[in-house]
Amino acid sequence: xxxxxxxxxxxxxxxxxxxxxxxxxxxxxxxxxxxxxxxxxxxxxxxxxxxxxxxxxxxxxxxxxxxxxxxxxxxxxxxxxxxxxxxxxxxxxxxxxxxxxxxxxxxxxxxxxxxxxxxxxxxxxxxxxxxxxxxxxxxxxxxxxxxxxxxxxxxxxxxxxxxxxxxxxxxxxxxxxxxxxxxxxxxxxxxxx
Amino acid sequence: xxxxxxxxxxxxxxxxxxxxxxxxxxxxxxxxxxxxxxxxxxxxxxxxxxxxxxxxxxxxxxxxxxxxxxxxxxxxxxxxxxxxxxxxxxxxxxxxxxxxxxxxxxxxxxxxxxxxxxxxxxxxxxxxxxxxxxxxxxxxxxxxxxxxxxxxxxxxxxxxxxxxxxxxxxxxxxxxxxxxxxxxxxxxxxxxxxxxxxxxxxxxxxxxxxxxxxxxxxxxxxxxxxxxxxxxxxxxxxxxxxxxxxxxxxxxxxxxxxxxxxxxxxxxxxxxxxxxxxxxxxxxxxxxxxxxxxxxxxxxxxxxxxxxxxxxxxxxxxxxxxxxxxxxxxxxxxxxxxxxxxxxxxxxxxxxxxxxxxxxxxxxxxxxxxxxxxxxxxxxxxxxxxxxxxxxxxxxxxxxxxxxxxxxxxxxxxxxxxxxxxxxxxxxxxxxxxxxxxxxxxxxxxxxxxxxxxxxxxxxxxxxxxxxxxxxxxxxxxxxxxxxxxxxxxxxxxxxxxxxxxxxxxxxxxxxxxxxxxxxxxxxxxxxxxx
Numbered sequence: 276x277x278x279x280x281x282x283x284x285x286x287x288x289x290x291x292x293x294x295x296x297x298x299x300x301x302x303x304x305x306x307x308x309x310x311x312x313x314x315x316x317x318x319x320x321x322x323x324x325x326x327x328x329x330x331x332x333x334x335x336x337x338x339x340x341x342x343x344x345x346x347x348x349x350x351x352x353x354x355x356x357x358x359x360x361x362x363x364x365x366x367x368x369x370x371x372x373x374x375x376x377x378x379x380x381x382x383x384x385x386x387x388x389x390x391x392x393x394x395x396x397x398x399x400x401x402x403x404x405x406x407x408x409x410x411x412x413x414x415x416x417x418x419x420x421x422x423x424x425x426x427x428x429x430x431x432x433x434x435x436x437x438x439x440x441x442x443x444x445x446x447x448x449x450x451x452x453x454x455x456x457x458x459x460x461x462x463x464x465x466x467x468x
Numbered sequence: 469x470x471x472x473x474x475x476x477x478x479x480x481x482x483x484x485x486x487x488x489x490x491x492x493x494x495x496x497x498x499x500x501x502x503x504x505x506x507x508x509x510x511x512x513x514x515x516x517x518x519x520x521x522x523x524x525x526x527x528x529x530x531x532x533x534x535x536x537x538x539x540x541x542x543x544x545x546x547x548x549x550x551x552x553x554x555x556x557x558x559x560x561x562x563x564x565x566x567x568x569x570x571x572x573x574x575x576x577x578x579x580x581x582x583x584x585x586x587x588x589x590x591x592x593x594x595x596x597x598x599x600x601x602x603x604x605x606x607x608x609x610x611x612x613x614x615x616x617x618x619x620x621x622x623x624x625x626x627x628x629x630x631x632x633x634x635x636x637x638x639x640x641x642x643x644x645x646x647x648x649x650x651x652x653x654x655x656x657x658x659x660x661x662x663x664x665x666x667x668x669x670x671x672x673x674x675x676x677x678x679x680x681x682x683x684x685x686x687x688x689x690x691x692x693x694x695x696x697x698x699x700x701x702x703x704x705x706x707x708x709x710x711x712x713x714x715x716x717x718x719x720x721x722x723x724x725x726x727x728x729x730x731x732x733x734x735x736x737x738x739x740x741x742x743x744x745x746x747x748x749x750x751x752x753x754x755x756x757x758x759x760x761x762x763x764x765x766x767x768x769x770x771x772x773x774x775x776x777x778x779x780x781x782x783x784x785x786x787x788x789x790x791x792x793x794x795x796x797x798x799x800x801x802x803x804x805x806x807x808x809x810x811x812x813x814x815x816x817x818x819x820x821x822x823x824x825x826x827x828x829x830x831x832x833x834x835x836x837x838x839x840x841x842x843x844x845x846x847x848x849x850x851x852x853x854x855x856x857x858x859x860x861x862x863x864x865x866x867x868x869x870x871x872x873x874x875x876x877x878x879x880x881x882x883x884x885x886x887x888x889x890x891x892x893x894x895x896x897x898x899x900x901x902x903x904x905x906x907x908x909x910x911x912x913x914x915x916x917x918x919x920x921x922x923x924x925x926x927x928x929x930x931x932x933x934x935x936x937x938x939x940x941x942x943x944x945x946x947x948x949x950x951x952x953x954x955x956x957x958x959x960x961x962x963x964x965x966x967x968x969x970x971x972x973x974x975x976x977x978x979x980x981x982x983x984x985x986x987x988x989x990x991x992x993x994x995x996x997x998x999x
Contacts, residue, residue: 298682301710
């Protein structure tokens with residue numbers, strides 16, 4: 276019977292450890308799930324523009340929203356607030372960022388698209404959010420974004436919003452930069468923002 | 469069998485002094501320590517609730533600053549859930565399961581000792597945060613990032629306290645399953661187990677499946693704050709909503725971890741005082757198992773408002789609704805057990821009927837919130853506070869009270885004071901409804917939870933709620949008095965069977981039972997199996 280107790284306990288302990296792993300497994304599963312069903316507002320991959328399929332019959336309004344994370348001393352704005360595009364048509368818009376502090380700051384913009392359904396069809400061919408941006412004190416930078424709204428966009432979506440939030444990389448990850456900056460980079464690259 | 473489990477050489481002479489408790493490997497002593505610890509934590513958490521109700525007696529800020537108020541709501545929840553409710557369930561399991569299945573003790577007595585003694589350390593860590601720069605956790609017991617990451621020096625203490633609590637409950641759960649699977653008396657087949665034992669097996673599986681996930685989630689918080697990972701940090705490509713998913717993947721089964729033992733207790737109590745066997749024993753077992761199974765597929769009903777796609781909201785709405793079916797089966801069976809029974813209303817029965825009535829109120833408000841479109845109105849208002857307090861206080865805590873009154877004469881050998889017991893029940897029942905029922909109204913009217921101040925139009929109801937709260941808090945002192953009287957042996961001598969119609973192995977032992985429950989395993993037949 277003591278053997279039976281030990282066997283049961285061992286099995287259960289292994290089960291508990293496996294569930295601890297499952298908690299971590301939820302992290303990639305969550306991303307995969309969001310990517311497959313196109314939720315969470317994460318935008319699609321970097322794509323080559325497919326100019327053959329421009330849907331000239333309809334127009335979709337794309338709005339541009341800009342934010343900076345709390346206490347992030349940059350001014351960040353888009354030059355156009357909204358724009359009407361044909362699905363399939365490559366469009367370029369420009370953003371301006373100004374570093375209002377007295378130190379060099381590295382920031383990263385995290386994009387999201389609403390409604391979440393639209394994020395599946397919103398593709399960028401060029402974006403300042405693909406890499407980190409560094410600004411010297413007082414420096415001003417104009418940054419382009421080139422995007423295509425996929426021609427397969429469902430008819431009922433007439434409007435979508437592209438939103439960027441700038442986060443400071445240099446400050447928040449002071450500890451991280453030495454140890455796991457590579458991880459963060461990998462993380463970001465894997466996500467193909 | 470006995471060499472394996474009779475782990476020490478003293479048979480019926482107990483060790484004495486502090487060593488008896490510190491080094492105890494005896495399931496009854498450990499059960500007692502769990503229950504006493506739980507009672508102490510019940511009053512610690514209760515004191516925090518009193519601070520909350522005192523502050524909310526009037527609009528504006530009276531006694532405490534908002535940061536401390538937030539700590540009160542946060543730590544009240546952590547202390548009550550992990551310190552009062554869970555140890556109470558484990559304590560009852562320790563005391564009763566070996567006696568109910570005809571075993572001499574728990575399967576792994578040393579681990580049992582360890583899983584108890586981790587608890588005081590865990591709560592020392594948690595409560596120490598009140599004296600640290602940055603104060604105690606104040607971002608809600610759900611520990612959502614990024615808010616929780618703003619906690620000061622107390623943060624790692626919170627995380628490690630949660631780790632310890634998880635380790636303790638996982639060890640307790642492994643022990644319970646190992647005991648029931650391997651140490652049942654001859655003839656005690658699975659379908660003859662008392663329902664309390666069944667609900668605990670299922671609870672233990674829920675614990676082993678969900679606590680490690682919580683441990684993982686808080687570890688991610690820890691590495692996010694100190695080691696530069698970005699699980700929940702948008703700047704690093706993470707997602708704060710992910711935490712909510714992981715947390716509630718643990719959090720919803722946790723709700724059933726708390727409530728199932730209470731269901732088990734009233735499934736023992738109601739047949740005894742109705743003088744009828746439990747109606748639909750097998751369906752009770754299957755209903756409990758299906759509640760547990762379904763609990764892993766409903767977590768996102770805690771987060772309908774985060775912006776899930778419609779399909780997700782519908783899935784979680786229907787999954788949530790479907791849990792009402794097995795729960796309805798259970799409520800039906802309890803009522804059918806009472807139907808045409810020769811009922812008497814001793815204190816344990818009163819508390820069990822209280823569970824039936826008031827748990828159902830909490831169940832119905834839960835159904836209301838399971839409806840996604842209306843949940844947007846109820847979310848984070850006092851309506852949800854009313855809902856989960858109806859489920860927890862007159863649902864779970866009343867179940868524990870019922871169990872304590874039911875088995876106290878068995879544990880101590882003397883009958884408790886029935887008059888005081890009934891007084892405890894009636895004062896609690898009146899005050900608990902004064903306390904929690906009006907929360908439905910102010911919640912529907914829009915009063916948000918976790919805020920120290922409120923619009924003056926809510927003043928009247930808040931004052932009634934606070935008065936109910938103070939009355940409920942004071943009523944619990946009666947329980948302490950009853951327990952102390954019994955522990956000192958003041959009261960009528962209890963018979964072995966204690967209750968006229970009590971069935972099951974625990975009632976064949978003397979009152980109080982011998983230090984090692986069954987040294988020779990009893991033979992169980994249909995006639996001697998539970999009820």
